[in-house]
Amino acid sequence: MSAISRRRVLRAAGFGSLAAAGAAVLAACGETQxxxxxxxxxxxxxxxxxxxxxxxxxxxxxxxxxxxxEVTPPAGPISGTILIDGSSTVGxxxxxxxxxxxxxxxxxxxxxxxxxxxxGFKKFCAEETDVSDASRFIKSSEQExxxxxxxxxxxxxxxxxxxxxVVNKQNDWIGDSITAEELxxxxxxxxxxxxxxxxxxxxxxxxxxxxxxxxGTDSGTYDYFTKAINGEEGASRGxxxxxxxxxxxxxxxxxxxxxxxxxxxxYYEQNAEILKALQIDGGDGPVFPTTExxxxxxxxxxxxxxxxxVSTVAAERPEVQTFVEFYLKNAPNLVGQIGYVPxxxxxxxxxxxxxxxxxxxxxxxxxGVNASPNxxxxxxxxxx
Amino acid sequence: xxxxxxxxxxxxxxxRASQAxxxxxxxxxxxxxxVSTMMGLVxxxxxxxxxxxxxxxxxxxxxxxxYPSRIADNAGLRSALLGSLWMLAFTAIIAFPLGVxxxxxxxxxxxxxxxxxxxxxxxxxxxxxxxxxxxxxxxxLFVRWLALGRVVLAGSMTMALLILPLxxxxxxxxxxxxxxxxxxxxxxxxxxxxxxxRQTVLPSAAGGILTGTILALARAIGExxxxxxIGALTYVAFDPNGPLDIxxxxxxxxxxxxxxxQKEFHSLAAGGIVVLLVVLLTANSLxxxxxYRMQRRLQ
Numbered sequence: 106m107s108a109i110s111r112r113r114v115l116r117a118a119g120f121g122s123l124a125a126a127g128a129a130v131l132a133a134c135g136e137t138q139x140x141x142x143x144x145x146x147x148x149x150x151x152x153x154x155x156x157x158x159x160x161x162x163x164x165x166x167x168x169x170x171x172x173x174x175e176v177t178p179p180a181g182p183i184s185g186t187i188l189i190d191g192s193s194t195v196g197x198x199x200x201x202x203x204x205x206x207x208x209x210x211x212x213x214x215x216x217x218x219x220x221x222x223x224x225g226f227k228k229f230c231a232e233e234t235d236v237s238d239a240s241r242f243i244k245s246s247e248q249e250x251x252x253x254x255x256x257x258x259x260x261x262x263x264x265x266x267x268x269x270x271v272v273n274k275q276n277d278w279i280g281d282s283i284t285a286e287e288l289x290x291x292x293x294x295x296x297x298x299x300x301x302x303x304x305x306x307x308x309x310x311x312x313x314x315x316x317x318x319x320x321g322t323d324s325g326t327y328d329y330f331t332k333a334i335n336g337e338e339g340a341s342r343g344x345x346x347x348x349x350x351x352x353x354x355x356x357x358x359x360x361x362x363x364x365x366x367x368x369x370x371x372y373y374e375q376n377a378e379i380l381k382a383l384q385i386d387g388g389d390g391p392v393f394p395t396t397e398x399x400x401x402x403x404x405x406x407x408x409x410x411x412x413x414x415v416s417t418v419a420a421e422r423p424e425v426q427t428f429v430e431f432y433l434k435n436a437p438n439l440v441g442q443i444g445y446v447p448x449x450x451x452x453x454x455x456x457x458x459x460x461x462x463x464x465x466x467x468x469x470x471x472x473g474v475n476a477s478p479n480x481x482x483x484x485x486x487x488x489x
Numbered sequence: 490x491x492x493x494x495x496x497x498x499x500x501x502x503x504x505r506a507s508q509a510x511x512x513x514x515x516x517x518x519x520x521x522x523x524v525s526t527m528m529g530l531v532x533x534x535x536x537x538x539x540x541x542x543x544x545x546x547x548x549x550x551x552x553x554x555x556y557p558s559r560i561a562d563n564a565g566l567r568s569a570l571l572g573s574l575w576m577l578a579f580t581a582i583i584a585f586p587l588g589v590x591x592x593x594x595x596x597x598x599x600x601x602x603x604x605x606x607x608x609x610x611x612x613x614x615x616x617x618x619x620x621x622x623x624x625x626x627x628x629x630l631f632v633r634w635l636a637l638g639r640v641v642l643a644g645s646m647t648m649a650l651l652i653l654p655l656x657x658x659x660x661x662x663x664x665x666x667x668x669x670x671x672x673x674x675x676x677x678x679x680x681x682x683x684x685x686x687r688q689t690v691l692p693s694a695a696g697g698i699l700t701g702t703i704l705a706l707a708r709a710i711g712e713x714x715x716x717x718x719i720g721a722l723t724y725v726a727f728d729p730n731g732p733l734d735i736x737x738x739x740x741x742x743x744x745x746x747x748x749x750x751q752k753e754f755h756s757l758a759a760g761g762i763v764v765l766l767v768v769l770l771t772a773n774s775l776x777x778x779x780x781y782r783m784q785r786r787l788q
Contacts, residue, residue, distance in 0.1 A: 217724035
């Protein structure tokens with residue numbers, strides 16, 4: 106008798122109606138209350154075992170919940186769509202912020218596109234997007250386009266990104282570090298067809314063929330690297346293997362003993378067991394790309410500040426205001442989770458103030474990016 | 490003449506040797522043909538095995554019902570799957586009547602003159618245009634000029650353009666395969682041309698038309714390039730609710746996951762490919778089933 110009713114209870118519980126289960130027990134067997142209680146308890150245990158939620162999942166959820174700083178909208182509930190597009194480097198940060206934001210504000214939709222810093226600004230200045238992700242400052246040509254269409258922008262720094270220079274694990278001849286000068290020897294436009302062996306890079310290195318891997322010429326990372334190392338944006342030798350997909354570069358460098366490549370630090374960190382990152386000597390001794398060295402500006406010249414640009418037109422909308430505030434308050438935690446380096450805490454406060462006062466325009470006249478994060482942040486403090 | 494005949498007849502030994510050689514080359518050709526077939530099959534098998542070992546365990550209800558996330562364990566492809574289905578539905582609604590209509594006109598109504606031949610030539614050429622070109626056309630025409638924005642409908646219209654030539658060509662083949670005796674029978678019973686087309690030709694050709702349409706739609710669901718061009722987004726964490734909503738699709742979501750540094754996302758991408766393959770295979774088997782049913786009904 107009790108076996109039958111137990112099966113019934115289990116089946117009913119499977120459909121999620123415990124009330125019906127209780128009724129079924131009462132109707133099916135007029136037995137004592139004790140039996141019924143025992144039965145219900147078994148059901149509870151069964152249900153928990155059935156779900157099997159992995160422990161890590163629970164922990165992870167709790168952790169992410171805890172670090173989220175909640176933000177209250179200026180007036181009442183908010184809804185609408187906030188369009189974001191731009192740099193593939195900044196994209197993952199905006200996606201993470203959008204994900205958390207939409208958990209708190211279910212009525213606001215925040216799609217994030219990735220079409221490169223330049224592509225993003227094109228849409229931004231045509232009033233097609235509200236927020237533009239950028240891995241460099243806005244260029245004067247882009248600024249003119251924005252002016253033409255009457256779009257103002259508020260420039261807000263969100264994180265610091267480092268570029269890692271990596272070689273194959275078997276490469277023991279290079280040692281642990283490389284100088285910026287040697288990188289220039291490898292990558293300069295003049296090197297094309299000339300610097301083909303490691304022995305051409307530094308005296309005393311073996312006569313091993315040199316194979317170069319780098320991001321495609323459309324990427325902000327390529328722009329930044331060529332400016333920082335070769336002195337001119339977009340100037341580099343043409344005989345290297347480019348790929349827009351950094352994972353292809355990882356595969357390329359890890360598969361060839363003589364290979365060298367560069368890409369965002371996040372990709373090195375995920376592949377540290379198959380690649381070797383070099384310390385960079387920018388003139389003050391070799392420095393490894395650690396979070397601390399990037400933050401203090403010691404890892405130079407291959408670290409940079411990355412930004413979002415908010416349209417002044419969009420900034421009038423309450424959902425955009427709330428979102429930007431949410432972005433700047435949660436970026437310090439989220440940025441680290443996805444492999445970037447958060448700025449010093451005061452920078453986020455300065456950015457919040459700048460947004461609150463709707464201060465438009467760029468802080469520097471730099472036509473690009475060749476500046477260490479420290480100097481950019483200093484300029485920024487002064488300008489904000 | 491008799492001299493030529495004697496010269497042409499070889500001695501039995503020569504004949505035997507030549508027969509052996511011809512047999513041998515026959516076997517060689519057979520072997521090569523089998524190897525060619527196997528090559529494709531083995532490649533496909535290896536690919537499917539690789540994808541399924543990596544991806545199959547990713548696919549569960551959680552994966553299908555959750556939005557993408559920066560935490561791999563929480564990530565799913567709900568918005569991409571829904572986006573793909575919305576886009577597919579509107580692509581079918583737009584492309585099917587246009588494609589079949591064009592095919593009926595070209596086969597049943599159009600006079601055989603230079604204009605018709607010009608149209609036919611262009612349709613055949615359009616079928617070979619790279620898909621990215623359709624993307625640029627869609628961007629200029631639907632997104633910017635019609636000012637639709639980067640929405641489901643703009644994507645559907647672009648995809649409809651892309652697969653129209655395929656549907657037209659397949660439908661024309663199907664209509665042409667309908668024997669003329671059926672048309673003449675219709676006329677003999679006093680049918681007008683429209684009645685003949687509607688009641689005789691279309692039912693007979695339906696199997697072929699549907700097969701062609703479904704295969705064309707299967708191509709549309711796997712296309713990425715035109716949608717990237719018109720600006721389907723990479724991160725969407727809400728359901729598209731209609732033709733005028735912004736959206737993303739399965740191939741773009743897969744592409745996005747593959748390009749992330751973390752290994753866990755590469756497994757998710759494999760899971761996404763499994764889902765895409767299941768959708769594709771379902772569409773293809775539907776095509777096979779429909780053709781089978783239509784053919785049986787005809788007989």
